[in-house]
Amino acid sequence: MVHIKRLQEDGIDIIAPVGEIDASSSIELDLTIAKSVGEGFAKILVDCGALEYISSAGLGVFMSYIDEFKDKNVKMVLFGMSEKVANTFEILGLYDLLTIAPDKAEAKKKVNEV
Amino acid sequence: MKYKYKVGCSLENLQGIRDFIRTSLKNHGISELEISEMVLALDEMCSNLMIHAHDCNPNELFELEIVIDQNKPVVFEIIDDGSVFDINQFSEPSMDNLIHEKRKGGLGIRLVKSIMDSVEYGKSGNKNICRLVKRVQVN
Numbered sequence: 001m002v003h004i005k006r007l008q009e010d011g012i013d014i015i016a017p018v019g020e021i022d023a024s025s026s027i028e029l030d031l032t033i034a035k036s037v038g039e040g041f042a043k044i045l046v047d048c049g050a051l052e053y054i055s056s057a058g059l060g061v062f063m064s065y066i067d068e069f070k071d072k073n074v075k076m077v078l079f080g081m082s083e084k085v086a087n088t089f090e091i092l093g094l095y096d097l098l099t100i101a102p103d104k105a106e107a108k109k110k111v112n113e114v
Numbered sequence: 115m116k117y118k119y120k121v122g123c124s125l126e127n128l129q130g131i132r133d134f135i136r137t138s139l140k141n142h143g144i145s146e147l148e149i150s151e152m153v154l155a156l157d158e159m160c161s162n163l164m165i166h167a168h169d170c171n172p173n174e175l176f177e178l179e180i181v182i183d184q185n186k187p188v189v190f191e192i193i194d195d196g197s198v199f200d201i202n203q204f205s206e207p208s209m210d211n212l213i214h215e216k217r218k219g220g221l222g223i224r225l226v227k228s229i230m231d232s233v234e235y236g237k238s239g240n241k242n243i244c245r246l247v248k249r250v251q252v253n
Contacts, residue, residue, distance in 0.1 A: 001129060020132070023161040024125035053132070053150075055157050056222035063221070066213050084150040091151075091228050092221060093209065 016047035021058035049080035079107035123168035143253030158222035167196030
């Protein structure tokens with residue numbers, strides 16, 4: 001079960017999943033990101049501080065936006081992952097494909113880089 | 115020690131499966147990080163089974179067994195009577211292809227193979243048994 005919060009700060013859309021993202025709930029994440037892009041946000045932060053678990057279905061959602069974000073010049077930075085969640089990204093080598101920051105301050109810096 | 119869980123093939127049940135695995139593995143001296151990896155691998159295997167072998171039909175059941183013994187690897191068995199989806203026969207797409215073709219399924223298989231020491235398929239009567247082994251320190 002996941003509940004996804006959204007809030008905006010300085011023109012940046014912050015998406016915060018709370019709970020566990022698996023094959024049954026990854027659609028929520030997909031819809032939220034799609035909505036953010038649809039509303040015209042070009043800077044998106046994903047606050048993983050309350051994300052307790054993510055399976056490949058959720059990782060696949062992030063990966064499915066890589067090409068689209070390149071084309072549309074949208075930047076997405078993930079931050080605040082627990083050790084367990086970070087480990088899942090590491091096993092697949094996703095640190096090379098996605099932008100991941102340790103905390104919100106670093107994430108904001110990265111999303112604002114030209 | 116043997117733990118058993120029987121569940122229908124609805125993706126909604128994945129949360130219950132993860133909770134069952136977490137509860138079974140705790141109190142055996144296995145590290146939190148190793149538990150979370152095994153939970154992840156089994157979640158991937160069970161969701162694959164539900165989707166590819168049972169069309170997510172909640173009335174079709176399968177069993178998950180966990181055997182945990184001191185100084186032995188942890189053994190997981192997934193027992194069902196659907197069609198077999200053998201991940202060892204699945205050729206893994208490169209990460210690059212995964213991005214461009216959006217073949218999300220390949221990610222889960224990559225995770226399972228990275229985490230588990232072995233994944234083997236067998237039969238007992240008309241049941242399929244998928245056996246996953248993970249070598250960890252068990253106390």
